[in-house]
Amino acid sequence: MSGIAGTTGPSDYGMMSGLISGASTVRQELDQLTEQASSGLISNTYAGLGTGASVSLDIRPQITAMQTWQNNIDASTGRTSVTQTAMTQIQSIASNFYAQLNNVDGTNASAVDGIAASARDALTQMAGLLDTQDGGIYVFAGQDTANPPVPDPNNILTSGFYTQINAAVTGLATSGAAATANATFGVATSNAAGTSPFSTYLSQPAATLLTQLPTVQVGQNSSAPVGLLASANSLIPASASTGPAIAGGPATTTGSYMRDVMRALATIGSLSSSQASVPGFQDLVQDTRTSLSGAVSAMGQDAGVLGNIQKSLTATQSSLADTQTALTSQVSSAEDVDMAATLSRLSLVQTQLQGSYQLIAGMSGLSLAKFLPA
Numbered sequence: 001m002s003g004i005a006g007t008t009g010p011s012d013y014g015m016m017s018g019l020i021s022g023a024s025t026v027r028q029e030l031d032q033l034t035e036q037a038s039s040g041l042i043s044n045t046y047a048g049l050g051t052g053a054s055v056s057l058d059i060r061p062q063i064t065a066m067q068t069w070q071n072n073i074d075a076s077t078g079r080t081s082v083t084q085t086a087m088t089q090i091q092s093i094a095s096n097f098y099a100q101l102n103n104v105d106g107t108n109a110s111a112v113d114g115i116a117a118s119a120r121d122a123l124t125q126m127a128g129l130l131d132t133q134d135g136g137i138y139v140f141a142g143q144d145t146a147n148p149p150v151p152d153p154n155n156i157l158t159s160g161f162y163t164q165i166n167a168a169v170t171g172l173a174t175s176g177a178a179a180t181a182n183a184t185f186g187v188a189t190s191n192a193a194g195t196s197p198f199s200t201y202l203s204q205p206a207a208t209l210l211t212q213l214p215t216v217q218v219g220q221n222s223s224a225p226v227g228l229l230a231s232a233n234s235l236i237p238a239s240a241s242t243g244p245a246i247a248g249g250p251a252t253t254t255g256s257y258m259r260d261v262m263r264a265l266a267t268i269g270s271l272s273s274s275q276a277s278v279p280g281f282q283d284l285v286q287d288t289r290t291s292l293s294g295a296v297s298a299m300g301q302d303a304g305v306l307g308n309i310q311k312s313l314t315a316t317q318s319s320l321a322d323t324q325t326a327l328t329s330q331v332s333s334a335e336d337v338d339m340a341a342t343l344s345r346l347s348l349v350q351t352q353l354q355g356s357y358q359l360i361a362g363m364s365g366l367s368l369a370k371f372l373p374a
Contacts, residue, residue, distance in 0.1 A: 059331050065220075066324045072216040073317045075135075076226050080310045082134040083228055087303045090129055091296060093122050094261045097268060098292040104268075104285050109276035119268035120157055126262065127153035127197065130230040140230035143214045144201035149230035151199055161187060161197040162266050169270035169284070177280030178248035181287045185250035188263035197262065198231045206232035206255060218316055224309055228302065232256045235305040239298045245287040252287075253294050257302070260295035264288045 097119060103111045130140050131148040140149045156162055168175070168183035175183070190196055191203035202209065209232050215223040228234040233256055241251035253260050267288050275281050 059327050063324055063327050063331065066320050066327070069218050070317055070320050070324075073218050073224075073313050073320075076216050076218070076224055077310055077313050077317075079134045079137065079139055079226055080306060080313075082132060083139045084303060084306060084310075086129045086132040086139070087228070087299065087306070090126055090258075090261065091299045091303070093126055094264070094292055094296045094299065097122065097264065098289060098296060101268070101285055101289040101292070104271070105276070105282055109273040112271050112273040112276055116269050116271045119265045123162065123262065123265040123269055124154065124156055126265065127156040130258070137227075139227040141199070141227070142202060142209055142229050143212050144199060145214065145227070147199055147201065149199055149202050150197055156197060157269075159197055160194040161262070162269070164195060165263065165266040166270040169267055172275055172280055172284060173278045177283035177287070178246050180280070180284055181246055181249040184263055184267050185254065187266075188259045189254045196231075202229065202231040204231075206238060210234070218313060219320075222316070224313055228306065230258055232258075233298065233302060235309075236298065236301045239294055242290075242294070245290040246283045249283075249287055252290050253298075257295040257298040260291045261299075264292045264295070 097115075100115050100118075104115055127150045130150050131153050132139050137145040138148055141147060150156065152159065164187045165184045168180050168187070172180045187195055191198075191205070193200070193203070196203040206229075209229055213229070213234060214226045216226050218224050225235065233239060238255035239253040239257055239260065241253050243252065244250060245252055254263065267284070271281075271285075
């Protein structure tokens with residue numbers, strides 16, 4: 001009896017304990033492999049990545065930053081494209097009236113009223129274009145992107161800006177060309193409430209606005225401007241005057257091509273055929289035409305710089321995407337499992353665990369009664 005007891009005693013229980021412990025270890029490996037096969041990841045925690053943890057911790061923030069910069073570029077290029085379209089339309093308006101002023105002289109009075117009516121319509125159109133939006137953001141508003149640069153574009157012809165210029169032009173016969181041009185120039189350069197057609201935010205000196213141009217980050221130490229200003233030149237210096245077009249008159253530019261075009265359209269829109277023979281009429285027309293010429297040129301320069309920025313952003317985005325792909329590959333090597341190897345190992349461990357369970361079942365079937373004589 002003692003021999004039989006020894007056979008089924010501690011050594012058998014020790015073997016059973018070893019089998020159970022081994023099966024538990026295999027079960028843990030199976031659970032890990034199942035999770036890896038499901039998620040595709042070596043581990044859901046940094047601790048489980050082993051030596052790959054440092055790679056993941058170092059590179060993942062870089063990938064996140066690069067994605068943010070690419071998103072910023074997407075938004076920036078979209079806004080730039082919308083801005084360029086509006087700029088093209090405004091430049092077309094300015095160029096059109098620059099050409100039409102060739103037909104406005106004392107010998108062709110009948111053309112004045114028609115051109116004046118068109119200019120008034122164009123001024124309303126331009127005011128609307130300056131309120132162009134991209135995704136709810138006003139692209140000519142500077143940092144004040146939630147508010148329209150021109151608060152009431154549809155009623156620009158009843159604004160202080162237009163009515164004051166109209167009053168000055170109407171008094172041409174009495175005041176003369178120089179005084180009239182100086183008066184319209186003063187209105188166009190004014191930031192005073194009730195005179196400036198622009199929002200309170202944009203009715204500031206250009207030097208102040210230019211320090212507040214909105215930008216977005218597109219790299220570790222790189223940013224890009226977003227949008228333009230309705231009331232000041234944004235990417236190029238203030239427009240330079242070539243001197244008065246009329247003796248005693250104002251400079252040929254306010255320093256802002258947008259203000260110059262609006263002033264020109266308001267001036268043309270205030271002319272009438274009855275003034276065609278008034279002394280100074282042709283001088284006022286020439287002053288307006290000279291101002292428009294400079295505005296068209298400056299606008300083209302600003303649009304050109306904006307286009308270059310857009311090209312640069314596209315190149316930057318491509319470079320970021322390539323770098324992000326390379327970094328993602330490094331992270332993948334540290335974090336992702338070899339799925340083929342994992343599935344193969346999973347199948348093997350499942351078989352191993354099944355075998356362990358069969359051995360345990362066999363051992364549990366042994367009892368002292370099986371060693372006793374019948």
